[in-house]
Amino acid sequence: MKLVKARFERTEFGGQMVETVKAIDFYLEERSHTSQWREPEKYEELNKDIDRLFAQFEIFRLAVKQFYGVEYHFTRTDDYFGCCTNDGEDFLFRFEREKKSGKELLKKLEKFEELEAAANKKDKAYEAEPENTEAEAAFDKAYKAEFQAMEELLNGIVELTNGQIDTETAKKMLFTKRAELKKILEKAMN
Numbered sequence: 001m002k003l004v005k006a007r008f009e010r011t012e013f014g015g016q017m018v019e020t021v022k023a024i025d026f027y028l029e030e031r032s033h034t035s036q037w038r039e040p041e042k043y044e045e046l047n048k049d050i051d052r053l054f055a056q057f058e059i060f061r062l063a064v065k066q067f068y069g070v071e072y073h074f075t076r077t078d079d080y081f082g083c084c085t086n087d088g089e090d091f092l093f094r095f096e097r098e099k100k101s102g103k104e105l106l107k108k109l110e111k112f113e114e115l116e117a118a119a120n121k122k123d124k125a126y127e128a129e130p131e132n133t134e135a136e137a138a139f140d141k142a143y144k145a146e147f148q149a150m151e152e153l154l155n156g157i158v159e160l161t162n163g164q165i166d167t168e169t170a171k172k173m174l175f176t177k178r179a180e181l182k183k184i185l186e187k188a189m190n
Helices: 010-034 040-068 102-129 134-161 167-176 178-188
Strands: 075-077 080-084 089-096
Touching: 010 040, 010 075, 010 080, 010 089, 040 075, 102 134, 102 178, 134 167, 167 178
Parallel strands: none
Antiparallel strands: 075 080, 080 089
16 A cells, blocks of 8 residues: 555544644643642653653554554654654654744743833832822733733743743743843844
8 A cells, every 4th residue: 555645644644643743842841841749749740741752653653554554653843843764854744833033032031021111110109108009000911911921931841941041040030030031032033
């Protein structure tokens, strides 16, 4: 039987194989952001899910080898994931990853700084008039916006570094080494 790759993904079998490979990649990524020591239950659960998915993939791999005579393997890099032959030359399917860049994080940092300044201004106004409920509400609203921007920035740093910098470390960098953080993000733009 001849393997027509363009049609393969549209078959029920091929579609399920693709979904299994996407799930493997997702769970491997999720596990890379989970601490084995701080979240042992979640880490163990992810390992079980990954083992189950690889068992499913093995069935698909053996069936493709039996039907088409080609042995494909799961592959995963920083740039892509999919199924390819051992030599990496022939892909059954391949999914490119979105390139991560410091430019987006630099924009998030700038947004955070703007919201931080606005929240500080509202805080001073509220401190000057602690009985003013409008000033209190304005400060609360500004602080919530600042906090949300900070969360987005910290999550972006964790994602850009593939979890090598955790949320707490990113937060420390933001509040104690901001100038250095900006320089790192500017370098990551290239």
